[in-house]
Amino acid sequence: MDDAREFDVVVLGAGAVGENVADRASRTGLDVAVVEGALVGGECSYWACMPSKALLRPGDALAAARAVPGADTAVTGPVDVSAVLARRDEVAAHWDDAGQVAWVEGAGLTLLRGHARFAGPRRLVVTTSDGDVTVTARRAVVVATGSVAAVPAALRDVRPWTSREATSAHVVPRRLAVVGGGVVATEMATAFADLGAEVTVLVRGDRLLPSAEPFAGEAVLRSLVDRGVRVSLGAQVTSASRDDDGVHLVVERVTGDDDGVGAAAPETLTVDEVLAATGRLPATEDLGLEALGLRPGDALPVDDALAVRGVDGGWLFAAGDVTGRTATTHQGKYDARVVGDVVAARFDPRPTTDVDDAAVAGGEPLSRAAEAEAGDWSRYRATADHAAVPQVVFTRPQVAWVGRTQAQARDAGLDVAVVGYELGDLAGATVTAADYRGRVQIVVDRARDVVVGATFVGPDVADMLHAATVAVVGEVPLSRLWHAVPSYPTLSEVWLRLLETAGR
Structure with missing residues (x-):
C-alpha cells in the first residue's frame, strides 16, 4: 500500500451511518474513502439491530399464534433454540462482510482497512x-465511528457480556443476569427468556425504559414477570x-442517600453470565482528537448541518x-443522508454552470447555493433530531414512540393535552388476538393543535409508528387528521378513536 494517499472526503467508520x-x-463526483478497522456494515448488521431481532422474532411469532383460537392448538412446544441461533447466524451473514465490501466497492468508494487517528487538520x-x-x-x-458499550466498574474484571456477546452467543446460559433497564436490557431479557434461560434483570432506577412514557415500562415489566423473569428495581x-x-x-438496594446505596443487607446472586446493558459511549477515545483540540472520549458536538463545533475551517463533520x-440506526442514517448531502453540495467539484444545467435538466438538486440557503426543513439540516426521533423496542409487548413524552413537552414549556386509548377496544384488536392488550397515547400541543408525541404499546405496534412520525414531523393539525380515514378493521383505527376522545 502507498505510504500516502489523498481523497476529497474521508469517512471514518463503515457501519450503516458511514456507508450512507x-x-x-460521492454523488457530485467527490473522491471518497471509507476507513474501517472491523467488519464493514458495523454494529447494526452483526451485533445489534439485525441479530437481536432475529433472536426476538421466533418468540413473537409463537406468542401471536398462541393468542388466536384455532391457531393456538397447532403450537405444541417452545422455540427451537438451535434453529433460532442458526437463523440468527444467517441474518448476521455469519459475521462475514464480503457482501458489504462488494457494495462499497460497487458504489465507487475506496475502502481502507485499518484504524485511523488524526495527525492534524484533514x-x-x-x-x-x-x-x-x-x-x-x-x-x-466525517467521523461516523459509532459507540461502544459502557461497562460499570464493578463488572469490568468478570468478563461481562455486552450487547455484542449477547447477540452473537452460541450457547444459552442457564442463568443470566441483565444489568440495566433500557432498550438492550429489556430486549435481551425477552430474547433469552424465550430461549429458556433463567433471567434476572437488575435495574438501578425505579422503572424500565426510563426514556419512554411510564406506562410503557410498566407494561414491559408486567410481561417479563408474567413469563418468569425476575426484575429487581x-x-x-x-x-x-x-x-x-x-x-x-x-447486589445492594439503591436509596436516596448521598452514597446511593441503602443499608439493607446485600444479596449475592450467582449466574452463569452477566450482561452489562447500562448504556453506550461515543467511540472517540482513540481517534487522536487531541490533535484537533478536542477531548478524546467525548461526543462530537455538531450543528444541524452536522459540522463539528469548535473546529476552524468547516472541514470536520460527524x-x-x-x-x-442520536442512538438508533435509523436516525443515524438520517443524519448520514443530511451530512452526505451537505458535503456533496458544499464541496461540489463541478463548475457552477454544470450544477445549474443539472438542476434545469431535472438532475440531483445538490447545489452549493441550495445548501447555503437551507432552512429548518431542508434536506441539508438534521432538524428531526430535536423533537421527532422515533424509537422501537422489540420487547413483548412492543413499545414504540416518537417525539416528546408528556413530561418532556411540559418541561419544554408547552401547554399540552394528553389523550389515550386502549387498543384492545378496537375491532382490529378483536380479530388480531383473543385477548389483545395495548395502549396508545398522544401528546397534543394545545396552542398549535398538533401532535408533538405519540407512544404505542402492544403486539406488533412497531409498524404503526410511522404514521405518528409523519404527523409529528408534518405538524398536521388535528382538524386535518380527522380527514385521514383509517381502514377497518385495523389497529390504525385508533387514530379515529384518539380524535374522538380529544373531542374532535
Whole structure:
C-alpha cells in the first residue's frame, strides 16, 4: 500500500451511518474513502439491530399464534433454540462482510482497512495490516465511528457480556443476569427468556425504559414477570467475581442517600453470565482528537448541518452515535443522508454552470447555493433530531414512540393535552388476538393543535409508528387528521378513536 494517499472526503467508520455518508457525499463526483478497522456494515448488521431481532422474532411469532383460537392448538412446544441461533447466524451473514465490501466497492468508494487517528487538520494516519498510511482529505472528514458499550466498574474484571456477546452467543446460559433497564436490557431479557434461560434483570432506577412514557415500562415489566423473569428495581451491583461456579454479583438496594446505596443487607446472586446493558459511549477515545483540540472520549458536538463545533475551517463533520444526538440506526442514517448531502453540495467539484444545467435538466438538486440557503426543513439540516426521533423496542409487548413524552413537552414549556386509548377496544384488536392488550397515547400541543408525541404499546405496534412520525414531523393539525380515514378493521383505527376522545 502507498505510504500516502489523498481523497476529497474521508469517512471514518463503515457501519450503516458511514456507508450512507460516503454514498451521498460521492454523488457530485467527490473522491471518497471509507476507513474501517472491523467488519464493514458495523454494529447494526452483526451485533445489534439485525441479530437481536432475529433472536426476538421466533418468540413473537409463537406468542401471536398462541393468542388466536384455532391457531393456538397447532403450537405444541417452545422455540427451537438451535434453529433460532442458526437463523440468527444467517441474518448476521455469519459475521462475514464480503457482501458489504462488494457494495462499497460497487458504489465507487475506496475502502481502507485499518484504524485511523488524526495527525492534524484533514490529515490522518491509518494503521493497516501492511503498516501506517498517511491519508489526507482535500475537502472534508466525517467521523461516523459509532459507540461502544459502557461497562460499570464493578463488572469490568468478570468478563461481562455486552450487547455484542449477547447477540452473537452460541450457547444459552442457564442463568443470566441483565444489568440495566433500557432498550438492550429489556430486549435481551425477552430474547433469552424465550430461549429458556433463567433471567434476572437488575435495574438501578425505579422503572424500565426510563426514556419512554411510564406506562410503557410498566407494561414491559408486567410481561417479563408474567413469563418468569425476575426484575429487581432499585438494585445496584457493587462488586462481582467469577470462578468455576459462575459469576457472583453483590447486589445492594439503591436509596436516596448521598452514597446511593441503602443499608439493607446485600444479596449475592450467582449466574452463569452477566450482561452489562447500562448504556453506550461515543467511540472517540482513540481517534487522536487531541490533535484537533478536542477531548478524546467525548461526543462530537455538531450543528444541524452536522459540522463539528469548535473546529476552524468547516472541514470536520460527524454523524450517528458519535455525536451524542442520536442512538438508533435509523436516525443515524438520517443524519448520514443530511451530512452526505451537505458535503456533496458544499464541496461540489463541478463548475457552477454544470450544477445549474443539472438542476434545469431535472438532475440531483445538490447545489452549493441550495445548501447555503437551507432552512429548518431542508434536506441539508438534521432538524428531526430535536423533537421527532422515533424509537422501537422489540420487547413483548412492543413499545414504540416518537417525539416528546408528556413530561418532556411540559418541561419544554408547552401547554399540552394528553389523550389515550386502549387498543384492545378496537375491532382490529378483536380479530388480531383473543385477548389483545395495548395502549396508545398522544401528546397534543394545545396552542398549535398538533401532535408533538405519540407512544404505542402492544403486539406488533412497531409498524404503526410511522404514521405518528409523519404527523409529528408534518405538524398536521388535528382538524386535518380527522380527514385521514383509517381502514377497518385495523389497529390504525385508533387514530379515529384518539380524535374522538380529544373531542374532535
